[in-house]
Amino acid sequence: MSSLVDRFIRYVKINTQSAEGQNCVPSTPCQHDLAKVLGEELRGLGLSDVTVTENAYVCATLPANCEGAPAIGFCAHIDTALEVTGKNVKPRLVENYDGGDVVLNAAENVVLSPKVFPELNDHKGETLIVTDGTTLLGADDKAGVAEIMTAVEYMTRHPEFKHGKIVVCFCPDEEIGHGAKLWDLDRYGADFAYTVDGGGTGTFSYETFNxxxxxxxxxxxxxxxxxxxxxxxxxxxxxxxxxxxxxxxxxxxxxxxxxxxxxxxxxxxxxxxxxxxxxxxxxxxxxxxxxxxxxxxxxxxxxxxxxxxxxxxxxxxxYYNMAVPLQKRMDIVNTALKAYEMAGVTPKIIAARGGTDGSQLSFRGLLTPNLFIGGYNCHGKYEYAVVGSMEKCVKVILNIVQLYAEGKQVK
The missing domain is CATH 3.30.70.360 (Alpha-Beta Plaits)
Structure with a gap:
C-alpha cells in the first residue's frame, strides 16, 4: 500500500466531525486527535517550527533549499461534515473497478451505482476507496491532508528537488464556517497559498460564493x-x-x-x-x-x-468571493493550471458553489485558490476517493513548487 493511501486510511479512521452551535474552537474535542497525529508526523519528517495549537491548528515550515523562490502555503481542513456520522469509518479498497454497482452495505441496501452517480464511469480499472455504507468517508478533506503530507514527505526525502519555503497549515471547523480564521499568517508567512479541498479529478476553483x-x-x-x-x-x-x-x-x-x-x-x-x-x-x-x-x-x-x-x-x-482579490495575481492561478497539465490532468475550472478556507485567507491578504482532491459524493455515505486522482493531486502540488523554484511560473 502506498504511503498516500496508508495515510488517508489512517486519517479517516479518526473521527473529527465538527458541530454547529458551539462556542469553542475546535467545536469538537475529537479534532485534537488528528491534529496531534499530524504534528508528530510533521516533526518526524523534519519540518521546523511545528506547532499544534490549543485550537487544533497544525502549522509547520519546510525551509527553502534554493534562492529566489516564493514561500508557498498549502492548507487543508481536518474536520468532516455534519450530514452523516464520521464515527467508526471503515474504508475499503475496490481495486480494478469494473464499472458496475458497488455494494457498500448489503443489509441496508446501500449501493454505489453508476446509474445514480455517472462519474463512476470515468474510473473503470482504477482503485476506489469507499465506505461501508453507514458513515461518510472523510475524503473532504482528509484526502487533501494526506496529499499535502505526501508531497511534503517527497520533498524531505529528495533533497535534490528544489523548492522555496513551504508552509503547511491544517485547520479545524471548516465545515461550520470557521476554518482558517486563526491561522497565524504573521508567524507562518507565505507569499500565497493553495487549499487542497476541491472535488473530482482536475477541478480547480478560484471563485467562490459570497x-x-x-x-x-x-x-x-x-x-x-x-x-x-x-x-x-x-x-x-x-x-x-x-x-x-x-x-x-x-x-x-x-x-x-x-x-x-x-x-x-x-x-x-x-x-x-x-x-x-x-x-x-x-x-x-x-x-x-x-x-x-x-x-x-x-x-x-x-x-x-x-x-x-x-x-x-x-x-x-x-465569507466572500475570492476571485476579487485573486485578479491581482493571476500567475497563482495560471501556474497551477500549468501544473495540472504537467501531471497529465485536464483542468476543469469551476466556480465553487460553496466556500473554502481560501475565501477567508484571500480576503486576509493571503491569496489562496483551490486544488482538487480526487474525492466524489462528499458529505455522505456514497462518498468515495479515487487513488489515481489523489496521486495526481500530489504531482500537481510538486509541480507548482517546481515551477516557482525554477522561475517558470506563468503570468
Missing amino acids: AAQAHVKIKGVAVHPGTAKNKMINAAMVAVEFAASLPPAETPPHTELYEGYYHMTGITGGVEEAEMTYIIRDHDTATFEARKEHFRLLVRQLNERWGRELAELEMHDQ
Whole structure:
C-alpha cells in the first residue's frame, strides 16, 4: 500500500466531525486527535517550527533549499461534515473497478451505482476507496491532508528537488464556517497559498460564493385552541408563511453554475415561538447584497402584514468571493493550471458553489485558490476517493513548487 493511501486510511479512521452551535474552537474535542497525529508526523519528517495549537491548528515550515523562490502555503481542513456520522469509518479498497454497482452495505441496501452517480464511469480499472455504507468517508478533506503530507514527505526525502519555503497549515471547523480564521499568517508567512479541498479529478476553483447566514425568530401568542379565535398567533405557521414567501426557484435543488440561492438549513418551533436558519449565496457581489436586502424586506413585510413585530432577523456575512482579490495575481492561478497539465490532468475550472478556507485567507491578504482532491459524493455515505486522482493531486502540488523554484511560473 502506498504511503498516500496508508495515510488517508489512517486519517479517516479518526473521527473529527465538527458541530454547529458551539462556542469553542475546535467545536469538537475529537479534532485534537488528528491534529496531534499530524504534528508528530510533521516533526518526524523534519519540518521546523511545528506547532499544534490549543485550537487544533497544525502549522509547520519546510525551509527553502534554493534562492529566489516564493514561500508557498498549502492548507487543508481536518474536520468532516455534519450530514452523516464520521464515527467508526471503515474504508475499503475496490481495486480494478469494473464499472458496475458497488455494494457498500448489503443489509441496508446501500449501493454505489453508476446509474445514480455517472462519474463512476470515468474510473473503470482504477482503485476506489469507499465506505461501508453507514458513515461518510472523510475524503473532504482528509484526502487533501494526506496529499499535502505526501508531497511534503517527497520533498524531505529528495533533497535534490528544489523548492522555496513551504508552509503547511491544517485547520479545524471548516465545515461550520470557521476554518482558517486563526491561522497565524504573521508567524507562518507565505507569499500565497493553495487549499487542497476541491472535488473530482482536475477541478480547480478560484471563485467562490459570497455567503451570509440568517436567523429568523418568530414570537407567537399561545392560547388554548378552544378559545383561540382572533387571539392565537401560531409561530410555526408564521414561519411556514415566511418560508413560502421566498422564491422557490432560487433554492439549491433548482440552481447551478453561477445561480445563487436561499437555503433553509433548519427550522424548529411551535405555537409560542419558532426559529429558522438560512444561508444566502451568490457569486456576484451586487446580487449578493441584493439578496440580503430582499431577505430584510420579506421580514419587514411579514411584520407589516401582522401589524406587530413578530419576526426578528439576525444576519451576518460568512465569507466572500475570492476571485476579487485573486485578479491581482493571476500567475497563482495560471501556474497551477500549468501544473495540472504537467501531471497529465485536464483542468476543469469551476466556480465553487460553496466556500473554502481560501475565501477567508484571500480576503486576509493571503491569496489562496483551490486544488482538487480526487474525492466524489462528499458529505455522505456514497462518498468515495479515487487513488489515481489523489496521486495526481500530489504531482500537481510538486509541480507548482517546481515551477516557482525554477522561475517558470506563468503570468
